[in-house]
Amino acid sequence: xxxxxxxxxATILETTQVxxxxxxxxxPHSGLAGHNVxxxxxxxxxxxxxxxxxxxWSTVPEDCESYVGNYMLGKQYRxxxxxxADNAYTYAKNLTLGDDGLDIWVFDIDETTLSNLPYYAQxxxxxxxxxxxxxxxxxxxxxxxxxxxxxxxxxxKKLVNLGFKIVFLTGRTETYRNTTIENLKNVGYTTxxxxxxxxSSDSSTTALVYKSTQRAALEAEGYRILxxxxxxxxxxxxxxxxxxxxxxxxxxxxxx
Amino acid sequence: xxxxxxxxxATILETTQVxxxxxxxxxPHSGLAGHNVxxxxxxxxxxxxxxxxxxxWSTVPEDCESYVGNYMLGKQYRxxxxxxADNAYTYAKNLTLGDDGLDIWVFDIDETTLSNLPYYAQxxxxxxxxxxxxxxxxxxxxxxxxxxxxxxxxxxKKLVNLGFKIVFLTGRTETYRNTTIENLKNVGYTTxxxxxxxxSSDSSTTALVYKSTQRAALEAEGYRILxxxxxxxxxxxxxxxxxxxxxxxxxxxxxx
Numbered sequence: 001x002x003x004x005x006x007x008x009x010a011t012i013l014e015t016t017q018v019x020x021x022x023x024x025x026x027x028p029h030s031g032l033a034g035h036n037v038x039x040x041x042x043x044x045x046x047x048x049x050x051x052x053x054x055x056x057w058s059t060v061p062e063d064c065e066s067y068v069g070n071y072m073l074g075k076q077y078r079x080x081x082x083x084x085a086d087n088a089y090t091y092a093k094n095l096t097l098g099d100d101g102l103d104i105w106v107f108d109i110d111e112t113t114l115s116n117l118p119y120y121a122q123x124x125x126x127x128x129x130x131x132x133x134x135x136x137x138x139x140x141x142x143x144x145x146x147x148x149x150x151x152x153x154x155x156x157k158k159l160v161n162l163g164f165k166i167v168f169l170t171g172r173t174e175t176y177r178n179t180t181i182e183n184l185k186n187v188g189y190t191t192x193x194x195x196x197x198x199x200s201s202d203s204s205t206t207a208l209v210y211k212s213t214q215r216a217a218l219e220a221e222g223y224r225i226l227x228x229x230x231x232x233x234x235x236x237x238x239x240x241x242x243x244x245x246x247x248x249x250x251x252x253x254x255x256x
Numbered sequence: 257x258x259x260x261x262x263x264x265x266a267t268i269l270e271t272t273q274v275x276x277x278x279x280x281x282x283x284p285h286s287g288l289a290g291h292n293v294x295x296x297x298x299x300x301x302x303x304x305x306x307x308x309x310x311x312x313w314s315t316v317p318e319d320c321e322s323y324v325g326n327y328m329l330g331k332q333y334r335x336x337x338x339x340x341a342d343n344a345y346t347y348a349k350n351l352t353l354g355d356d357g358l359d360i361w362v363f364d365i366d367e368t369t370l371s372n373l374p375y376y377a378q379x380x381x382x383x384x385x386x387x388x389x390x391x392x393x394x395x396x397x398x399x400x401x402x403x404x405x406x407x408x409x410x411x412x413k414k415l416v417n418l419g420f421k422i423v424f425l426t427g428r429t430e431t432y433r434n435t436t437i438e439n440l441k442n443v444g445y446t447t448x449x450x451x452x453x454x455x456s457s458d459s460s461t462t463a464l465v466y467k468s469t470q471r472a473a474l475e476a477e478g479y480r481i482l483x484x485x486x487x488x489x490x491x492x493x494x495x496x497x498x499x500x501x502x503x504x505x506x507x508x509x510x511x512x
Binding site: 045052246 | 297299300301303304306307308309310311332335336338339340343344500501502503505
């Protein structure tokens with residue numbers, strides 16, 4: 001039932017507002033070379049973000065706010081997530097796990113296992129087109145009502161059934177441990193090996209360094225990281241990244 | 257004038273065939289979860305390929321042949337390339353180069369600086385939906401008439417003007433050195449520091465290992481790899497990848 005706000009938003013959009021058919025249409029171009037003289041081609045922008053060609057960006061370009069909003073609330077985002085999850089499962093089910101319980105799958109949390117879309121869809125957040133507001137985001141996080149990313153909840157359940165141990169490795173801080181545990185359990189993530197949150201001593205560390213350090217510690221404990229999934233490249237680059245990485249779409253924000 | 261086959265193809269497509277307006281429209285989905293029950297969502301497939309979530313694939317899915325063809329011959333591919341090149345230039349122009357001539361930019365060749373689209377657009381190649389045929393591809397390569405990727409030729413010229421030394425690092429073999437030189441020069445790549453091709457001893461090495469080894473050798477010679485651009489993740493992963501990498505779109509084939 002916790003997923004209601006998310007479904008509600010999507011339902012509203014699908015029933016009361018016609019999702020423009022030209023969501024993905026090409027903008028007018030001038031001439032054969034196809035260069036878009038004015039404005040931003042939001043599909044190209046999103047691809048460049050997803051492929052790590054645009055880095056350290058602070059907000060979604062103003063011109064792309066409604067594009068990103070329609071993408072995130074529409075079917076394409078869900079289908080994009082589903083294809084990543086499907087490929088992750090195809091990879092995972094063909095592995096032979098040890099019987100020592102040390103084969104792990106590392107999941108990031110925000111925009112990977114839990115979705116902050118109900119927060120990001122608010123007018124004053126504008127799908128990331130407005131500058132990040134740590135106060136209002138923390139208030140949202142504290143509510144503990146983030147819905148699951150459906151494709152990855154389904155993947156999680158399948159991985160648990162295959163015998164993987166699950167490690168959640170998140171940039172959320174220890175302050176939100178209990179809220180996060182409650183939130184995860186309420187939406188269906190009922191079991192895990194470890195939930196690793198940032199301690200106060202990690203506060204000034206980049207996600208890339210923090211997560212590399214934590215993964216190195218996991219491997220030092222004997223765990224084998226067979227899969228590693230996150231919505232940020234900083235979840236997947238660095239050291240000890242695991243045997244396979246999976247990049248979940250996220251055109252709303254960038255974390256280094 | 258060597259670019260004519262490429263332009264010709266694109267012109268034919270744009271003048272004699274209406275590019276379907278629903279090229280990027282969403283396929284029918286069943287229910288709110290947005291999961292595409294039958295068939296492949298080709299946009300999701302392409303995103304998953306570009307983000308390295310689908311690896312070691314041999315051919316474009318049959319269902320996506322016309323999607324990939326329309327994408328490659330249409331404006332979106334060129335715009336996607338342009339946005340990557342624009343971001344590469346924004347990065348490059350803000351660097352301060354040394355006066356020792358050791359600041360280099362590494363470019364892959366096929367589908368990065370030269371385009372094999374006239375070959376891939378042939379019905380029996382089908383934009384990669386038909387299995388790779390090394391014989392016919394070699395025949396095409398030997399002609400030395402591949403057009404430039406427009407956005408990256410433009411980037412190349414700007415990088416040369418900024419003072420970068422250019423290194424072409426390609427999976428093409430030494431057999432095609434003269435053809436490749438002629439081809440590069442004919443389309444506008446007129447100067448470079450090194451053109452590194454695979455020698456016979458590299459023939460069984462993966463691109464990832466071969467290119468890492470060659471980049472390590474460049475750094476051992478004192479070169480600083482400030483930028484590294486390729487259409488395959490195997491151009492950009494491994495060791496000695498350079499200060500920044502740029503992934504050029506390529507949904508037609510995969511090289512490990």
